[in-house]
Amino acid sequence: MRPLILLSALFIFSITALAQNGSISGKVTYGGSTPLHDATVQLMQTGRIVRTDAEGNYTITDVAPGRYTVLAHVEGFSDVTRVVVVAAGSEARADLNLRVAALQEQVTVTATGTEQSVFDSFQTVNSVGSTRIMQKAATSIGEVLESETGVAKRSFGPGPSRPVIRGFDGDRVLVVQDGIRTGSLASQSGDHAEPVDPVGAERIEVLKGPATLLYGSNAIGGVVNVIDHHDNDFVSGFRGFLTGVTGSADKQAGFAGGGEYGYKNFMFRGKAGAQRTGNFSTPEGVVPNSRSRSNNGSFGLGYYGEKAWIDGSFAVDIRKFGVPYAGEFHGHHHEECEEEDEECKEHGEGKFGEEEHEHEELDVSLRSRAYNTKFSGGFRDLTNPFLRGMQYSFFYSDYKHDEIETEIEHNESEIATVYKNKTFSYRTLFEQQRAGRLTGRFGFEGFNRNYRVDGEEQLVNGKIAHNSFSAYALEEIDLKRVKFQFGGRIENNRYNPEDPLLTDRDFTAFSGGAGINVGLWEGGALVANYTHSTRAPALEELYNHGPHIGNMTYEVGNDALKTERSNGIDVSLRHISDKFRLTGDVFHYSISNFVYLAAADEDEDGEPDTEHGLFVGNYTQDNAAFTGAELSAEASFNRFIGAFLNFDTVRARLTDRDENLPRIPPARVRLGLDLRYKDLTVRPELLFAARQKKVSPLETQTDGYGLLNIAGSYTIGRQHHAHIFSVNAYNLTNKLYRNHLSFVKDLVPEIGRGIRFGYTVRFF
Numbered sequence: 001m002r003p004l005i006l007l008s009a010l011f012i013f014s015i016t017a018l019a020q021n022g023s024i025s026g027k028v029t030y031g032g033s034t035p036l037h038d039a040t041v042q043l044m045q046t047g048r049i050v051r052t053d054a055e056g057n058y059t060i061t062d063v064a065p066g067r068y069t070v071l072a073h074v075e076g077f078s079d080v081t082r083v084v085v086v087a088a089g090s091e092a093r094a095d096l097n098l099r100v101a102a103l104q105e106q107v108t109v110t111a112t113g114t115e116q117s118v119f120d121s122f123q124t125v126n127s128v129g130s131t132r133i134m135q136k137a138a139t140s141i142g143e144v145l146e147s148e149t150g151v152a153k154r155s156f157g158p159g160p161s162r163p164v165i166r167g168f169d170g171d172r173v174l175v176v177q178d179g180i181r182t183g184s185l186a187s188q189s190g191d192h193a194e195p196v197d198p199v200g201a202e203r204i205e206v207l208k209g210p211a212t213l214l215y216g217s218n219a220i221g222g223v224v225n226v227i228d229h230h231d232n233d234f235v236s237g238f239r240g241f242l243t244g245v246t247g248s249a250d251k252q253a254g255f256a257g258g259g260e261y262g263y264k265n266f267m268f269r270g271k272a273g274a275q276r277t278g279n280f281s282t283p284e285g286v287v288p289n290s291r292s293r294s295n296n297g298s299f300g301l302g303y304y305g306e307k308a309w310i311d312g313s314f315a316v317d318i319r320k321f322g323v324p325y326a327g328e329f330h331g332h333h334h335e336e337c338e339e340e341d342e343e344c345k346e347h348g349e350g351k352f353g354e355e356e357h358e359h360e361e362l363d364v365s366l367r368s369r370a371y372n373t374k375f376s377g378g379f380r381d382l383t384n385p386f387l388r389g390m391q392y393s394f395f396y397s398d399y400k401h402d403e404i405e406t407e408i409e410h411n412e413s414e415i416a417t418v419y420k421n422k423t424f425s426y427r428t429l430f431e432q433q434r435a436g437r438l439t440g441r442f443g444f445e446g447f448n449r450n451y452r453v454d455g456e457e458q459l460v461n462g463k464i465a466h467n468s469f470s471a472y473a474l475e476e477i478d479l480k481r482v483k484f485q486f487g488g489r490i491e492n493n494r495y496n497p498e499d500p501l502l503t504d505r506d507f508t509a510f511s512g513g514a515g516i517n518v519g520l521w522e523g524g525a526l527v528a529n530y531t532h533s534t535r536a537p538a539l540e541e542l543y544n545h546g547p548h549i550g551n552m553t554y555e556v557g558n559d560a561l562k563t564e565r566s567n568g569i570d571v572s573l574r575h576i577s578d579k580f581r582l583t584g585d586v587f588h589y590s591i592s593n594f595v596y597l598a599a600a601d602e603d604e605d606g607e608p609d610t611e612h613g614l615f616v617g618n619y620t621q622d623n624a625a626f627t628g629a630e631l632s633a634e635a636s637f638n639r640f641i642g643a644f645l646n647f648d649t650v651r652a653r654l655t656d657r658d659e660n661l662p663r664i665p666p667a668r669v670r671l672g673l674d675l676r677y678k679d680l681t682v683r684p685e686l687l688f689a690a691r692q693k694k695v696s697p698l699e700t701q702t703d704g705y706g707l708l709n710i711a712g713s714y715t716i717g718r719q720h721h722a723h724i725f726s727v728n729a730y731n732l733t734n735k736l737y738r739n740h741l742s743f744v745k746d747l748v749p750e751i752g753r754g755i756r757f758g759y760t761v762r763f764f
Contacts, residue, residue: 369400
């Protein structure tokens with residue numbers, strides 16, 4: 001009898017415990033009235049995802065009592081979140097209204113490898129949505145991101161423009177697409193471009209500060225993640241987009257379009273795009289040889305089950321762009337090599353001096369192509385007591401670009417230098433089941449790279465193999481009001497040159513970090529991070545030897561370089577509410593063995609040595625420090641008027657020599673209004689940049705400037721599609737100004753007055 005009573009009591013207790021769980025329901029709309037079908041609704045703390053029905057309704061059942069963040073997402077709209085409290089046995093209501101507006105939350109997958117809101121991330125993240133991307137609508141991601149807080153652009157003309165994060169450039173900033181390396185060579189040279197189409201992206205995330213724990217040693221400055229238009233989930237039927245853009249100051253014209261169709265757990269995808277720009281106009285006139293063009297396309301197929309998915313795709317990116325005034329420096333190289341033929345051959349400059357050259361006016365352009373194959377997949381919502389899910393990816397990139405010299409007088413072209421880079425990369429991430437208050441993820445990744453240069457700018461002799469492998473873990477303890485994050489990564493990088501005169505190198509190093517997130521008030525938090533990051537010297541820093549037009553330097557590598565080590569502190573104060581949003585950051589990174597190009601002065605005459613018309617730079621190491629501050633604030637005064645303010649500044653110097661580092665962005669302030677009426681948004685803004693006086697010994701100063709820009713968008717939303725019209729009128733006063741991070745800033749000012757129009761239709 002007693003066992004029966006105990007069994008009955010246990011049964012009743014189980015039923016009671018189950019009944020104590022609650023649910024969350026609501027409706028997802030656009031403009032407060034139009035229901036959005038098939039919108040994604042995610043419970044951020046658990047990762048559970050449901051989709052809305054034909055009337056925009058959703059329900060999440062069996063939710064344990066507690067405080068949760070609910071996020072709604074539809075491509076083409078800004079994500080929106082709501083915080084709800086679920087009581088035992090009750091239903092919480094969370095209606096979510098999506099708009100194209102400034103004060104909207106964005107989801108991020110960059111900072112921790114899993115989805116969370118930008119506000120909740122331990123790292124500081126900028127998330128740029130498709131509407132803002134369309135307003136910039138440039139051929140390169142540097143042009144798209146240059147006005148984001150803490151982000152500037154390195155350039156050699158608009159075609160190869162690349163982001164600079166908090167003053168960090170080159171191999172210290174990692175550009176990835178859907179979390180995977182692009183396989184390009186853009187980090188090594190100012191005139192190389194990333195093979196990425198920003199116009200075809202759903203959003204671009206910028207993770208500021210060291211991201212070495214999840215993404216490796218060359219993410220010591222930050223990560224830029226370009227995210228495509230698809231989720232790792234099955235959606236029945238068709239959804240897609242079509243975008244067109246045109247601009248005046250550079251005679252721009254372009255389009256991008258794509259779609260996916262779901263049928264019986266299979267997803268079929270395709271995307272294509274093309275852009276053309278002419279030589280761009282400035283207040284001083286048209287900049288010759290600044291035109292660009294790009295073409296890209298991809299297709300893929302995936303199978304998505306309830307617990308697992310697998311996906312494969314193939315993509316092609318082909319582009320060509322001019323490099324303004326680069327021909328002048330190529331001309332100097334030819335002349336000097338005629339006189340110093342033996343020395344040119346001794347240093348391995350390939351064709352330099354092998355045949356007679358007269359000094360001709362040259363145009364230099366780059367033509368690149370990238371073939372990318374990707375397989376990815378994973379498991380989710382596992383019942384394994386330890387693992388909740390896992391993701392894996394395999395990526396192969398065959399990248400090549402030709403540097404083409406054209407004699408202007410005779411209109412004759414030849415391929416002067418050929419760069420080849422083949423990369424196979426792999427990555428696996430395991431997500432742990434929650435154990436009490438502990439969650440986390442861990443994994444491993446690696447890549448095998450084969451690099452070769454042939455021709456006039458043969459900076460290395462023969463092929464060089466670069467192999468990397470690493471393992472990492474990132475854990476989080478949630479104590480409700482206080483959260484802790486900590487993790488580590490061990491990474492090995494090996495370089496094996498084919499040339500027997502070059503030295504093999506092997507680097508193994510550890511990176512680690514810890515952070516704390518303290519809730520101060522409703523919607524307010526203080527976040528502090530400490531990171532110890534390591535970076536193996538880049539292949540180019542170890543082995544380059546020769547004239548490098550893209551960096552305006554005759555580079556001399558150093559195969560004895562040591563591992564670069566950084567200790568960084570980042571403190572962030574954040575607040576978010578319906579009416580006000582603020583993120584303020586201060587940071588300091590102290591870097592030992594910092595690798596940089598030091599001006600050579602072998603004859604000790606007090607003047608930098610020159611070779612082939614370029615300053616000679618030796619890769620060397622010293623201690624350095626980067627210190628800065630950022631502020632991003634947005635306010636909504638009523639349903640018609642809002643305002644925004646962005647500020648950033650950074651100081652970077654060699655501490656032992658008390659010498660400024662080159663190409664560090666000046667302090668900037670951007671402020672404006674966010675004017676809204678129904679589905680129309682207009683954003684006039686003023687951008688002010690200070691004079692950059694803290695320059696390196698071989699660098700010229702740049703004057704401060706102020707710009708007036710006006711951007712706007714108008715959205716027509718329907719239940720299954722939306723039309724988005726955008727306009728961006730920039731530099732309306734036709735201000736003559738120069739980008740301090742441009743390698744040719746003394747010759748090429750920035751673009752003058754212009755206007756850009758865009759139109760997008762999205763189906764969902």
